Each structure stands twice: as structure tokens, then as C-alpha cells.
Amino acid sequence: MSTAISDSFVVQGKLALPYQYFAGRTGSRFIISLRDEKKIRGLKCDKCGKIFVPPRASCETCIVDISENWVDVKNTGVVTGFTIIRYKEPHQLMEPPYILGLIKLDGADTPLAHIVKGVALSKMETGLKVKAVFAKKTTGSIMDIDHFQVLDDKPKFEMGYSYDELEIGMSASFTKTISETDVYLFAGISGDFNPMHMNEEFAKMTPFGTRIAHGALPQSLIAPVLGMKLPGLGTVIPEITVRFKRPTYFGDTITAMGEVVEKLEKKRWVRMELRWTNQKDELVAEGSCLAIPPMPFNK
């Protein structure tokens, strides 16, 4: 500072004055409902039908008293506008960055400003559905709603490829080693206790010279491919044909593979070629199937 201003003095001051504000009859009822019932309530204008949240005792458009026309609105709503606060000042509630949104509650007509959480800042957009999360401790203000949480609108299950998403040449596979236990369990499931699968001494007399797995056992390994990978969840298989080429011995590692070879436009089904191979890359079986892919958004 230059000496010319050395005789200047700046007084340090502060405005800090506790207040008590009566919330008004309308505001009181709104805040009490929030506090005691965790219910968000609005006031409805009988004349124009508009539902105000926060509530107003009169409709400013129709100039009528609406102070007794209480209606419950939902705890859920849609974000109609938002900003991401990145500056930090003492009047703010929390550490930036955070999202301040305008939320139109289901059943209300006037969006309400509040904090939005539960979404990456870069993914925030208008139109997201949100739900009120109530504060653990009441403060007797709008902050009895702690924030609005973005509702996860992702499906519970990741559905498979739709007809439009499937392309000729797409393929998927599943691999598993067939153990003695698998064969015994399969015998139990199917009731097929044929000694060629169960009895080593009997099996020695067959052309295979040892026990082999049921043909349907490696065949069944295509089910996780079609039903869980390609096309995936939601698929229906109306037809499957198989030609068995080689036996599966205990301890063989079988790979079941399916490939889309044709799109049947009229039915919106696909034809798939199927192949089963063992650890020596020998063909165990081959065949084909028809697949009805999952319908889009059929959740």
C-alpha cells in the first residue's frame, strides 16, 4: 500500500442475527406433514386445477382462496431443470460439486427446487425420475427432505439381443468338462440308468470300450449359449436338430458353439448353426436351431 493511504482504515464488520420466522398457516401444515408423516402436500386451485408445491394459500392466476384444498402429491417426480454447483460459499449446504434440480413431483404442477443425488454429474439430464429421500433428523424446513434420489431405470436383467441387433456371423460358446458326477446326475434327471453310462464292465463290451456320457448331456450345453448369451435372456427356441458324430468320454471338455446364419425377416426369428467339439477339436455333434430373440423392452 502506498504511504498516501496509510491513514485510511477499513472497519471489519459482520451481520449475524438469529431469527425466528413463523412459516404461516399454509407453510406450517406443509412442514408438519413433511416432519410427522413424511408426506409432501400441495394446494389445489379448484378453478384452474393447478396444484402448487410448495403450497400457496391463493392461486395467483385465478385470485381465489385455495388454502383448504390440500392434496397429497407423490414422493416421486421428474427433473425439469438442473445446474451443477461448482463454487463453494458459506451459504451452501454441502461441498461442491452437487446438483441442484427443479423437480416436478408426480401430482404437482409447479416444480420444486432441491438437491439431486444418485447420478454421475456427467450423466445428469432433465427428464430423470427421482424420489424424495427424507432426512433422518427433522429441521422443520424443506430440508426434512434430505434430497431427491435418481431412480435406477435400468432393467433388473440385461436382456439378450433383439432381432434388429442380431447380425449374421455373430457367435457365442460355452465350455465344460464332463465328469463322472455329471453323468450320474444326468442319469438321475433323465431316468436313463443304461449300463453303458453306469457300468464300466458292461461298457467294455460295447463298441466304445468304456463308459460314455448320455448324448443329450453335451447337447444340453448349447442351452446356456442360446438362452444366456446369443441371443441371450428372453430367447425362445422352437426347434433344435442335432446329429451325433462322436461319443463324449468321461473327462472330455466339450465346447458348444452357436452362430447366426440366417435372419428370417417375416417371423423375425433367426436360424443358428450349432457345433459341439471336444478338447481335441474333434466334432462331437452338429446341428441347427431356430431362435425367437427377446422382444425389445420386454422387461
Add this chain to the structure above:
Amino acid sequence: MSGKVAVCAVAQIKNEPDIWYQRFQGMLLDCFESIISQTGVTFDMETGIRNIITCSDDVFDARTISDNGMTDAVGAHFRGEEKIAQDGINGLGYAMACILSGHDDVVLLMGHCKESQSESRNMCTNLSFDPFFCRPLGMDFTNASAFQARAYMNKSGVTDDHLAKIVARSRQMGAKNPFARKNNPISEQDVLNSPMLADPIRQLHQYPVTDWAVGMLICCEARAHEFTDTPVFLTGFGNCMDSYFLGDRELTSNFALKKAAQRAFRMAGISDPKKDFDIAELNDAIAYQLPMWAEGLGLADEGQGGKWVDSGALDAQHVNLSGGMLNGNPVMLGGLARATEAILQLQGKAGDRQVEGAKKAVAHGTTGPAGQHHSVLILENQGV
């Protein structure tokens, strides 16, 4: 009683980031003494100033009844005094009412705001919100405007690039204005690189903290010649208050501005705002507001703010040649600063930025979060 109201003199100090070395009373006194010396007006109760309108804000001044802080310095003792706690441009509307009603024939208007005094401008504007529903959320004029900015930019095709252009131009214009806040020159790229405050508002999109004071002498037409050779006539005024809650408003509709403009235009006989004005000064506290308010005033077509900026209309329509509020004027005086520039232009005293032959101007002011209240003033330098 004459049907016209004349501004006889305007006096201002330079807009500065922090006039820590002068009290706001002193800032006003500089303007006051200039008005007296320009006009020779007296405080004689028959022929002089009998009524004074002041404009100030309690929270920015940190004292309630903020006019009490400086009524002595502006000659307001022993006569009528009213305080405007809105944008000072409404003081001109009020002065018009005083004079057109015949209640007064000479009125002094004095406005000040020292934004630098408080630690945070946003904390001051946070106090403009109710203590139940909005204030606890930390709402202030910055984040309230951000809601509007996003919605408006989507509606009118205004991009981050447009905003950068607006801010860079404001700084160029401000550099030519000796009363404008002295800012670092910035490029459009500097604006695009400036950090986000509240998306989509960047730091450089918002007007900088500024201190300023201004005074004006207003009188009836019949007496204007006593005080000036270059009277500027106030021929139209209108204002409108929109709903308080942001959720009650259609944030991009410019509802209040359109109503205010309609009333002012009807009073002044304006039929084509695109052609009728030689000067347009708009209260652009944040960059997106310049095209938005231009739409509301009819300087730009509805929903075409982006194209309006691209078209070069800011230069063609002589919009904010002062640098605008974006270059730095304090809140409460953004609109009165617009009127100040319009008056200087119509007096032919705008120096390097003078528009030759300017006859008619529109000045706009706004108060409250996201343009809740708008005021529109029409000024002319020839008899109607």
C-alpha cells in the same frame, strides 16, 4: 403540466472492482456535486429540488433503511425522499410518475451499490429467497440463473461459443468507455476455458463484482432549458413482476419482460423494436441474458437468440456499446447504468462509442432471481 419528462444531467463515477478508499456516501457526493455544477439546480423549496429518489440495498450496505446512510450527502434532508430497493431504472419510472402527475417538477435520482463490501455477493442474493423453501437450499442469483440459462440455451440455439463471443465483445466495448470497469482483455477462448460456476454458466459469463454510483436530474419539459441544452426525454416506461417461485414460471418465456415492453412501447408509440431504436442497452448480468432479453424486447425473433448473435445484430442494432452489465456494474444499478449510457448517447456525449444522430433508445433493467422483475424505458432526444 407538460406531457414530457426530461433528464437534464447525468453524473457517474467510474465503475471499479473495489472502491475501498471511499465510502458510498463519498461516491454519491462526487455525483451529486457534478449534477449541481452541471445544472445550477438549487434546493429552493419553490424552484429547486423538493423530492429526491434514492436507490440502494439494505443487505449490500449492511444496514436497514439503507437510504438513512446517505440522505444528508445527497441533499435529501428537509424535503421528500423515497428509496427504490429495486434496480434504479425504476427510479426513473418513479420520477416520471412524480412529474407527469404534476406533484413535482424537479427530481433528483441518486443510486449506489458497493458490491465489494460483502465477502460474498451470492450470500447477499441468497437472502433474497424465502427462509422456508429456497434459502436453506443455498439458492442465489447465480444458481437460479443457471436453471434459466440451460433451458433458454436449449430453446434458442445459444451455445457456449455464442456466450464466449458475447463476453469478449463486452470487454472490447467496455475498453472504449471511460466510466466502465477496467478489466483484463480476454479472448473468446479465455471465456471457453474459464471454469464452470453453475453449469452452463462459466466464471467469465457472469459480471464481475463492481462498485458504482450515479446521479440524475429529471424535470418537466417546460423547465428543462433552465438546466441543460441537451435534454433527453423519457417517453415510455413499463415494468412487470413475475411469480416468485422459479417452478411457477415458464423460465424461458420472458413473460414479465414482454409485458413491461408492451407497456413502455405503447406509451412511447414504438411499433417495430428492431428498427425504431438507434441504441439498445440491455441488463445482461450473465452472458446468456443478452440474447434472451433481446428476444423479450423484440430486438431478436422468438427462439432465435443464437442466430441473432451470429447475424451481427449486436453491432447493427448498437446493443450494449457501453460494455453492458457484463463488463461490470453492480446489481441494483444494472438497468440504471443502461439508462445512463442511453442518455449519454442521446446527449451526443458518448465519446468514442457515440452513434451519430442517435435519436431513440431503449434501456432495460431487471431485478430478482432469473429475471423475475423487468423494466423497460424509452428515451428520445427530440420532441415527440
